[in-house]
Amino acid sequence: MSAIVELFNSSLVFYLGTIFILGLLVGSFLNVVIFRLPIMMERDWKEQCCELLELEAPEDNNDRKSLNLVTPRSRCPACNHQLKAIENIPVISYLFLKGKCSKCKNKISIRYPLIELVSAITVTVVAYNFGVSLQALFAICLTWALIALTMIDFDHQLLPDDITLPFLWLGIILNLDKFSIFTDLKSSVLGAIFGYGILWFVYITFKLITGKEGMGHGDFKLLAVLGAWFGYQFLPLIIIMSSLVGALIGITLMIFKSHNRSTAIPFGPYLAIAGWVSMLWGSDIMSAYLNAVI
Numbered sequence: 001m002s003a004i005v006e007l008f009n010s011s012l013v014f015y016l017g018t019i020f021i022l023g024l025l026v027g028s029f030l031n032v033v034i035f036r037l038p039i040m041m042e043r044d045w046k047e048q049c050c051e052l053l054e055l056e057a058p059e060d061n062n063d064r065k066s067l068n069l070v071t072p073r074s075r076c077p078a079c080n081h082q083l084k085a086i087e088n089i090p091v092i093s094y095l096f097l098k099g100k101c102s103k104c105k106n107k108i109s110i111r112y113p114l115i116e117l118v119s120a121i122t123v124t125v126v127a128y129n130f131g132v133s134l135q136a137l138f139a140i141c142l143t144w145a146l147i148a149l150t151m152i153d154f155d156h157q158l159l160p161d162d163i164t165l166p167f168l169w170l171g172i173i174l175n176l177d178k179f180s181i182f183t184d185l186k187s188s189v190l191g192a193i194f195g196y197g198i199l200w201f202v203y204i205t206f207k208l209i210t211g212k213e214g215m216g217h218g219d220f221k222l223l224a225v226l227g228a229w230f231g232y233q234f235l236p237l238i239i240i241m242s243s244l245v246g247a248l249i250g251i252t253l254m255i256f257k258s259h260n261r262s263t264a265i266p267f268g269p270y271l272a273i274a275g276w277v278s279m280l281w282g283s284d285i286m287s288a289y290l291n292a293v294i
């Protein structure tokens with residue numbers, strides 16, 4: 001282990017190159033998580049509903065029943081052709097196959113290589129920013145979680161507890177007095193509480209005034225995660241940034257795509273992006289802002 005750290009420390013190019021390739025590989029796995037986790041959750045909910053209503057569970061086809069994050073191997077969604085290892089190399093296979101399934105020639109979504117690239121680029125930025133450190137290691141893990149959450153929320157308006165809750169606990173563990181990897185324990189715990197509480201308060205107020213539900217409980221949990229990781233001090237910045245980005249994208253969508261104003265726009269992706277930016281440059285942004293006003 002210490003040999004790897006030494007090697008990383010001796011060559012920045014080797015360090016960043018390794019992280020970039022790792023980012024591509026994990027990005028490929030993130031595609032699986034983004035696609036399969038919602039299917040698995042829906043399957044569990046159906047089973048629970050049937051149990052509660054004492055109904056016979058509907059016959060699901062076997063593929064769906066046995067699906068998990070590891071098996072079966074990835075297939076072409078159009079013709080069910082099982083991908084060979086060589087067709088499953090991040091980005092490269094997509095380029096090599098010219099974006100088409102080798103068997104049925106149906107188009108493969110550009111989303112797959114894009115997510116692999118986003119994963120690789122974001123974690124390389126994180127690695128560069130934090131250097132060879134424990135901060136980098138955990139910040140990279142959080143980056144992957146945020147990418148998965150962003151895409152699942154975008155597709156399904158859903159932020160799975162299976163991702164948010166473990167990362168909430170992990171955030172508090174990382175900041176125990178012994179470790180204090182990103183902040184101190186008190187800031188972390190208060191961050192989790194206020195992160196959840198602020199959005200819950202907004203949600204309840206909005207609901208009392210308009211009778212509508214403006215955001216999901218997943219959003220509270222996601223902000224609690226970010227608060228637990230980086231401390232309550234970062235919450236105002238994350239909320240302001242996510243609201244700005246959200247308003248900007250919302251207005252753009254309304255202008256260009258006749259986006260209905262009542263269409264729910266998921267808030268999770270904006271929180272995730274704002275959280276990630278704050279993780280890297282939050283302190284700089286805040287001190288620049290304070291310097292500007294004082």
Ligand SMILES: [Zn+2]
Pocket residue numbers: 076077078079080081101102103104105106
């Ligand atoms: Zn195919």
